[in-house]
Amino acid sequence: MFRFSVTAREERGAARTGLLETAHGRVETPAFFPVGTRAAVKGLPWSMVRELGAQAVLNNTYHLYLRPGSGLVRELGGLHRFSGWDRPIVTDSGGYQVFSLAPLRKISEEGITFQSHIDGSRHLLTPERVMEIQQELGADIILALDECIPWPSDEAHTRKGTELTTRWAARCRAHFTDTAEQTLFAIVQGGMSPGLRTWSAHSLVDIGFAGYAIGGLSVGEPKELMAEMVEVSVAALPDEAPRHLMGVGSPVDILEGVDRGIDWFDCAFPTRNARNGSLYTSQGKINIKNERWKDDPRPLDPECSCPACREYSRAYLRHLYVSGEIGAAVLNTLHNLAFYLDMMRKIRHSIASCGFATLKAELLERLS
C-alpha cells in the first residue's frame, strides 16, 4: 500500500501538509526521518525513537548490503522484522555512500564498481542489482540508483551524470514494479544547473514514479543555490507526488525546504552533531563540552520536554560528555532528535492553520 495526499496548503509559498500511507503505517508530512544507517539510530533503542514521535526512518543500503548483508536481512524477514522498527522505512540507493566511503569506485554505463570500506572486497552495483538488494531489505520506499554529482562540477560533467541518472532510473523502473509493500522513487539530479534540474525532473516524471527524491544538494554549495535548486526541482515535479529532499539538513535548511514544497527530509545532522556535543536549542546551538556549562544547573533547553531536558542539567550533560560516557551520546541524541521532531510538529501545525510564514520568520530569527 502506498498513498500520498496533500491535506493543507499555506496561502503564500509552496508549504503543504500531507498524509503518506504505507504498509507499515502513516506519516504526517512535512516530516523528518532520522537516519538509522545500519538499521539503528546510533545510540537509541527503537523504543526511544518511537517515544520521541519519529514516524519513519531512513536506512542506508550501502552499509546494510555490506553488513550484515541484504540476503541475511531477507532471510530474517526484512528490515522491519530484523531491526524491530515497525514504522515506515526508506532505504537509499547506496550511490551516495559509495561516493563518500568506498575507495577505488569506478562508474560506467553498467553501474558502479567499488571496494568495500570494511574488507576491501569488490562489488558492482547496477540499477538492477540495487533494486534486488532493496527488495531483499524490504523498506517501504526504495530509491533508484543515481550518480551523486560533486560540487562544483562543470556543465559537461553535470549533464553526463544527470543523463546517466535518468537512464539508470529507467532501468530500475523496468526491473521493479511497485507492490503492496514497496514503492520506488527516483532521484532528481542536475547539479546546480536550473536547466538540468528541470530536465532531470521532467525525464523522471516521463518514466513515471509514485514519488521523487531531490538529491545532490547540501554538498557544499551556498544556501541560496540550494534553495534555488529545490525550487526549480519542485516546480518540475507533479503536485500530487511526494517530494523527499535527501540528506538535508540544518533546521534552517528544513524551514527553507518546507517553504518550497518539500514533504520529508532525512539527515544525519541531529544524530551526528549530538555525538559531537553540538546541541540544538530554542535559543540556538550550543556545544555542551564548553567550560561555561560546567556548573550550570539549568536544563539544556527549558522549552524542550525531552528526557534529557526534563531530567538533567547542563552541568551533568557536560560532565558525561567530557568524561567520555556512552550515556552522553544517548542523551544528546535523544535531545537533538526531539528538537527536530518537535520543530516538524510545529511546522505541520502552522501550515494547517496558515501560520507557517510567521513560524518560519520566528524560528529563523531565533536559530541564526
Place this chain on the structure above:
Amino acid sequence: MFRFSVTAREERGAARTGLLETAHGRVETPAFFPVGTRAAVKGLPWSMVRELGAQAVLNNTYHLYLRPGSGLVRELGGLHRFSGWDRPIVTDSGGYQVFSLAPLRKISEEGITFQSHIDGSRHLLTPERVMEIQQELGADIILALDECIPWPSDEAHTRKGTELTTRWAARCRAHFTDTAEQTLFAIVQGGMSPGLRTWSAHSLVDIGFAGYAIGGLSVGEPKELMAEMVEVSVAALPDEAPRHLMGVGSPVDILEGVDRGIDWFDCAFPTRNARNGSLYTSQGKINIKNERWKDDPRPLDPECSCPACREYSRAYLRHLYVSGEIGAAVLNTLHNLAFYLDMMRKIRHSIASCGFATLKAELLERLS
C-alpha cells in the same frame, strides 16, 4: 535516616532478607547495586536503570573527586541532584581505584599520595579528606578509607595493611558523625588470613559503625578462598548490621555470598561484560559477537523480559555489536543488569519462602 532490619532468614545457611531505609528510599535485600562510576551507569539514562528495578547504585569517589570534582558536585546539590538518580547511593572510599588506576601511588600512615590518571596532578587522600570528599558528594552510605591488599600477599604485609585499615577507620569515625542523610561503613580487610579477617572485623566493630563492607576479595584468589573469607568475616560481624560485599561478583559469587549472609553487592561485571558482548542468560553466558548468532531470530534469553530480549533477536544484537553501534552497549547493558536484578528478586523471594537452597542449586546447575 538509616535503618536496617532483617525480615526473614533461610532455615539452613546464613541467607537473609532485609530492609534498608535511607533518606532516599528503601532497599529490599539481598540486593545488587549497579556501578555508576562517574555518576552514570555506562550507556543507560537513569530512567532505564529505574525501570529495570535497580534500588540503589554505587558511585566511585576517586573518579568523581578528580572529575567533575566533589566541590562542584556539592555546589550543584550533591550527587542525587547533580546526576538525577533519586534513589540511595553508596560511594566507595577511592582506595581501590587509587590502587588500580593511579600511577605513582604511595602509602603512609597519613594516607595515600597519588597522581591523577587524567592529568598527572598530585593528590593526598587521608582518612579525613576522604570523609570530606564523600560529604561533599552526599551519598547515603559512605565508606572509610582502606588499604586494598593485593593477592597474593605475605602474612606480614597483610597484617600491616589490615591494621592500617583499622587505624584509618578510627580516624574516619572520629572525623565523621552519622547524620540523617549519611551513614559511614567501615571495610573489613585481612587478606586471605582467617585470623586477620576476624581481627579486622572485631577491631572495626569495637570502633562502631552502622554497617560493614567486606573488601579485598575477588582480587584473583580461588573461589573457595573467597567463600571462606566471606564466611569468616560475616561470622565476626554483628547480626543486626548490614553487610556489603564489595566488587563482587559473578552470579555464582553472588549466590555464594547470599548463602553466607551478605546483604548487598556492587560490581562492574554485568555492565563491563555487556560492553564486551558477554551476556548472561538463563542458560549460561553467551558472547553475542559469535558468528553462530548471525542468523538466529530467537531472543537473547527467552526467559528474560527486558527490552533487549522483548524487542530484538540475537541476529540483530550481534549485528549491532559487530558494527560497533553504540546501541549495542545500551541494549547489552540493559540485558545484563536485568539479568542480575531479576536474579536478586528471585533470591529475595526464595529466602522469604525458605526456598533459597533449592534456587541456589538450580541456578548453579544452569550457570556452570
